[in-house]
Amino acid sequence: MHEHQISPAEWEIMRVIWTTHPITSKEINAILKEKKEWKLATTKTLIGRLVKKGMLSTEKKGRKYEYRPLVSEKESIDESIDDLLDQMCDTKVGRSIETILEKSVISKSDLERLATLIEKKKAVAPEIVKCTCTPGQCSCVH
Amino acid sequence: MHEHQISPAEWEIMRVIWTTHPITSKEINAILKEKKEWKLATTKTLIGRLVKKGMLSTEKKGRKYEYRPLVSEKESIDESIDDLLDQMCDTKVGRSIETILEKSVISKSDLERLATLIEKKKAVAPEIVKCTCTPGQCSCVH
DNA sequence: TTTTTATGACTACGGTTGTAAACTATAAAA
């Protein structure tokens, strides 16, 4: 599991800060009002935990603090993706991508980039993906 | 968040049971010996929790119990994927798929199926994906 | 300067998770 572990509730906070920074706790709470019925205290607790985890930097500005992200959104998303892929057999990844594709709306340009990438990968793709699971954790023949 | 919440440690157990069932706690533990240094008691605790969560069925067979999965692996993986996608802006999904593709080995046949699916999606794909985020949680212009 | 107020820090509390020892019931072996 990754070190930079962000819980779902913390993730809500991070998304706000990734979008706008520097930002104060009050502003964060105001933005999240629409989505979560959190008391200001809750927002503060989550911010505090994120600071302790090294996800946010603080800078005192007069009476309030300004928060900034110390890890990028892309970085964090990629780690989530890694965690997801780690829990399934390598041979199932292709099928899973298909599932995602099916249930998502993807822009024309993204689809084009994906098509290009797939074309490129076809050249070196194996007939069968090698499974690296612990024997007994997938149905591949070892 | 989904009801069928499976923790990482529980996931290890489920993968064994999805692969082989019915199966006993001892057999599960033996299989996981290679990967996790769990005491038999740990395996039993996790099995117990999975039963309580309604993930496994039990059937007494002589002195031991046999476990069977009550949810399929695909179902569970799909829920994990949903949870992952739910925490990012819809406009970022394409890019994330690209990331997954880049870092994974995909078989020729899977790539082909993906290519076909992408071709099909291109026909109805929008120029720009509509963002449904809470304002302030992504950089899209609302 | 004193009072008000807003802000982060501390504390709390029930739930979940990872990890496991101790307990109990019971089938199988002696």
Add this chain to the structure above:
DNA sequence: TTTTATAGTTTACAACCGTAGTCATAAAAA
């Protein structure tokens, strides 16, 4: 039938999580 090994259950406990009240302090207002 008595013993024993084994299977599940109960209890444990620290860390993490969601949610939030309270407190101390410092800035702003009076």
